[in-house]
Amino acid sequence: MTKHEMINGFRGLVTTGLVGLLVACGGGGGGSDDSSVSSESIVARGVITQLGSIWVLGVEYETPDGNSYSNDDSTSTVADFKVGQVVRIRGRRNDDGVSGTAEVVEYEAEVEGAADGNGDINGIVILQTPSTNAPGIPNPLSNGIRYEVSGIWLDDSTIEATFIKQDDDGDGVDEIKGFVEAVVPGVSLTVRGILFSYGGPTVVEIGDFVEVHFNGTVASRVELEDDFNDQKNGQEVEFEGAVNMDLADLANCPAGADFLIDTTCIDWDSVPASGWMDGLVDESDMVSGIRVEAEGHFNAGGLLIAEKIKGRGNRVRITSTASNVSEPNFDLFFGDIQVTTMSGITEYDLDNMGTSVASISNGDGLEVRGIRTGPTSMLALRIKSENVNANRHELRAVVDNGGADSSNNTITVMGITSVAGADTELEIEDVEIAPGSGLTTEADINAFLDLIDDDGMVNISNGPNDVVDVRIDTTNGGDGSIGSPYEADQIEIEEEDD
Numbered sequence: 001m002t003k004h005e006m007i008n009g010f011r012g013l014v015t016t017g018l019v020g021l022l023v024a025c026g027g028g029g030g031g032s033d034d035s036s037v038s039s040e041s042i043v044a045r046g047v048i049t050q051l052g053s054i055w056v057l058g059v060e061y062e063t064p065d066g067n068s069y070s071n072d073d074s075t076s077t078v079a080d081f082k083v084g085q086v087v088r089i090r091g092r093r094n095d096d097g098v099s100g101t102a103e104v105v106e107y108e109a110e111v112e113g114a115a116d117g118n119g120d121i122n123g124i125v126i127l128q129t130p131s132t133n134a135p136g137i138p139n140p141l142s143n144g145i146r147y148e149v150s151g152i153w154l155d156d157s158t159i160e161a162t163f164i165k166q167d168d169d170g171d172g173v174d175e176i177k178g179f180v181e182a183v184v185p186g187v188s189l190t191v192r193g194i195l196f197s198y199g200g201p202t203v204v205e206i207g208d209f210v211e212v213h214f215n216g217t218v219a220s221r222v223e224l225e226d227d228f229n230d231q232k233n234g235q236e237v238e239f240e241g242a243v244n245m246d247l248a249d250l251a252n253c254p255a256g257a258d259f260l261i262d263t264t265c266i267d268w269d270s271v272p273a274s275g276w277m278d279g280l281v282d283e284s285d286m287v288s289g290i291r292v293e294a295e296g297h298f299n300a301g302g303l304l305i306a307e308k309i310k311g312r313g314n315r316v317r318i319t320s321t322a323s324n325v326s327e328p329n330f331d332l333f334f335g336d337i338q339v340t341t342m343s344g345i346t347e348y349d350l351d352n353m354g355t356s357v358a359s360i361s362n363g364d365g366l367e368v369r370g371i372r373t374g375p376t377s378m379l380a381l382r383i384k385s386e387n388v389n390a391n392r393h394e395l396r397a398v399v400d401n402g403g404a405d406s407s408n409n410t411i412t413v414m415g416i417t418s419v420a421g422a423d424t425e426l427e428i429e430d431v432e433i434a435p436g437s438g439l440t441t442e443a444d445i446n447a448f449l450d451l452i453d454d455d456g457m458v459n460i461s462n463g464p465n466d467v468v469d470v471r472i473d474t475t476n477g478g479d480g481s482i483g484s485p486y487e488a489d490q491i492e493i494e495e496e497d498d
Helices: 003-014 442-451
Strands: 039-051 054-056 059-062 068-071 086-094 099-107 111-114 125-133 146-155 158-166 174-184 188-191 194-197 209-215 218-224 236-244 259-261 264-267 291-298 304-311 315-321 323-326 329-332 337-340 347-349 365-374 377-385 392-398 410-413 416-419 425-428 431-435 467-473 486-494
Touching: 039 099, 054 086, 059 086, 086 146, 125 146, 188 209, 194 218, 315 329, 337 365, 392 410, 410 467, 416 467, 425 442, 431 442, 442 486
Parallel strands: 039 236, 059 099, 068 099, 125 158, 125 365, 146 236, 264 304, 337 377, 347 377, 416 486, 425 486
Antiparallel strands: 039 054, 039 086, 054 059, 086 099, 111 146, 111 174, 146 158, 174 188, 174 209, 188 194, 209 218, 236 259, 236 291, 259 264, 291 304, 315 365, 315 392, 323 329, 329 337, 365 377, 392 467, 410 416, 425 431, 467 486
């Protein structure tokens, strides 16, 4: 039985008169060999979450022999791909929305080179998160060791790594992919903010997507990358990437664009309320740097008209009070969660019009949105003032591995533990499962916590760990540890479609 089926069954047991749960979008589902299955042309880009076939953005793509598979510019087989790699797929998606066939699959590393003493590579910040597929890879990366990195660019100089391995091609050549930002023909070009000397034969223009092979700041080879998106009128697409809402970049888009993923301009006006998914309620949840999936089609002007926008990855939203403030960082939840800020990435919306951590005082109420970077740490993407009741705090993030404990009625998120009781309201995607107010039963709590995926495994039956939203009462004398939990006012499951 799938988790979605379990949820429907659970709701039938503990509630009456409720409509069916949201249509299940993720999980398994194999491709079909039935030629009568209806499908449409699709272009997709996202992180591989499962192999056998290839699972990207909640869709299982069958990979028949004889189709085109490329790994770092070399013809390959499906066996050469790895979970965590960001790939581009051209193929067909079936009408069930969770299966299809890949005709072309391409993977290329975003960055290759030796790490410096800070764990950066050629000035590029390599942001590792708990989901980075990097067994045996240190954080930060080891000085002088060469690595290959795939992931999601947050800005020109920061990449959220989804896959890292030691660079084993043996050529010792550094590589980086990006858009040409400036060029002097026959003299130089700028990519990812790095100025390279280049007098080679490849002619490039501003806006071209290229792969640069270089040593120091001298480019030995520049390769033009194909426009995989095509941007054909009516072409269906699914893209995963970081939101860019910079007004200067949007000025280069067709009219109607609300944000970008890389250089793809996207309009969200056609997204219905039901199309904001996986923790996103509406456009107010969109923050530069947050990782999303946009699904829709291109119009004749090259604008992607989004029909669905889903939250993805290690997103975090915390409402609490600041402590241990020391520019450029601070803590939340009474020192238990560490917040890092980064110039150029973190946005500020504070009552005193402050634009840095220097504008925050200990005890200030804040809402902080960003990316989880460790068990109890995050990178802030947006910080705004929030009227926080001294005893009421909120935490939304992926549940910790083993964090839903029905034996103790506790939920642990980012190391913060709270206990559910008769007053705890239980919800799934905004639908009430148990009312709280002294009416939630032990059986309700046990069954609810057992639904939460917290096994740390990404697989075809349940996707990644669930995102949960926990509203916490801190008045009971607990400190949020497993042995001394806070009280949970409300726990909500926000199903993630992977």
